Amino acid sequence: MKHHYTHPFALAGLLVASLAGAAPQPMPVAVAESESFEAVGRLEAEGLSWYIDRADSNAPVLAARLEVEANGQAVPAVFRPERGDYLINDAAWLAPLRQPGEHMLALTLMAGEESDLLSAELHVDTATDQPAGSVAVLPVGVAGALAGLGGLFWLWRRKVKGGRA
Secondary structure, three states: OOOOOOOHHHHHHHHHHHHHOOOOOOOOEEEEEOOOEEEEEEEEOOEEEEEEEEOOOOOEOOOOEEEEEEOOEEEEEEEEOOOOEEEEOOHHHHHHHHOOEEEEEEEEEEEOOEEEEEEEEEEEOHHHOOOOOHHHHHHHHHHHHHHHHHHHHHHHHHHHHHHHO
């Protein structure tokens, strides 16, 4: 009786193809720049987070006051020292921004004696609508796939060596 062994790299291709459908889509990003500051906002499951740097040095701007306006409503962002970012997690304010389309944002930044007005555009694609937590599923899925591939490779090597003896 002849045994047919499937090469583990052929199975790897199938696993990668199946994981490709689960890959997270790029998250919506907004960029605002002035002569003094640069701000990058990311719309994530937890809210809209902003990283602010000085334009001339890329030094982070920490513990400033940031207010963001969209659709005629302004909300303050809360500085998170453990991450060095500013977060807006007001669900009612964020709801329109999570809808597909282009959203204009106005940022008011007060850092010490300096203040600045910046504008940004947030483009939300239909493909970015994901349930909360779906981004975290991919690393677990990849780890599981790699573990499975390792096991398949070990079995394949064991059978190949056993078949030659």
